[in-house]
Amino acid sequence: MAGQEPPQVLQKKLFYQGRKFSYEVNRLRLPNGAEGEWECVRHPGGALAVPVTPEGQLVLVRQYRFAVEQRILEFPAGTVEVGEDPGLTIRREIEEETGYKAHQWRKLGEFILAPGYSDEIIYAFLAQDLEKLDAPPHQDEDEDIETVLMSPAEFEQAILAGEPIDAKSIASFTLARPFLI
Structure with a gap:
């Protein structure tokens, strides 16, 4: 539902730090209480x-x-x-x-390139x-x-x-x- 609270970040794990990007896995709690892990490529743009x-x-x-x-x-x-x-x-x-x-x-x-797995x-x-x-x-x-x-x-x-x-x-x-x- 639009306007809900954002997920709560419970834990961040950095798995790789390269010269152009990093890769992390985060454990989140959704507003409905469900928990899970989400992978993300962090990129400077x-x-x-x-x-x-x-x-x-x-x-x-x-x-x-x-x-x-x-x-x-x-x-x-x-x-x-x-x-x-x-x-x-x-x-x-x-x-x-x-x-x-x-x-x-x-x-x-400007536009987000691939929001399913990256913040670039x-x-x-x-x-x-x-x-x-x-x-x-x-x-x-x-x-x-x-x-x-x-x-x-x-x-x-x-x-x-x-x-x-x-x-x-x-x-x-x-x-x-x-x-x-």
Whole structure:
């Protein structure tokens, strides 16, 4: 029933602390008195850009993602460092991953990525007035990224065709759609 008291946290157990997230199991008592355990991935959040060239092309990346064991198409994104503004995070990530710099930014919104098991929030931005930098992208050692240019129509067709694309990119594309040429 809406408006009820939130569950009472009886115990928190940290099982893993990694460099990007932690994993915990919490014992809760629900308002109806029932008790149980809930697992949660704690994540500092991510920032994502929908970069658009002056010609109206989307700048995406295709990279291998270990969890799904394949290369997927997505917009440039990165983990927000503790205490960092998500706008700063994505300005850094877009240059490192794609070799482009944006001179115009618009916050599109934010959304909870997977509330069934994680508290991660994605901060989505539209990046326009792009400038291709002279230096190649400066990717992290553990990244294998290919930059891909597509029109909004081509990206939409890739989504509809079932090409491997992550949910944060599809959601952010939807938020950016009214601003695209």
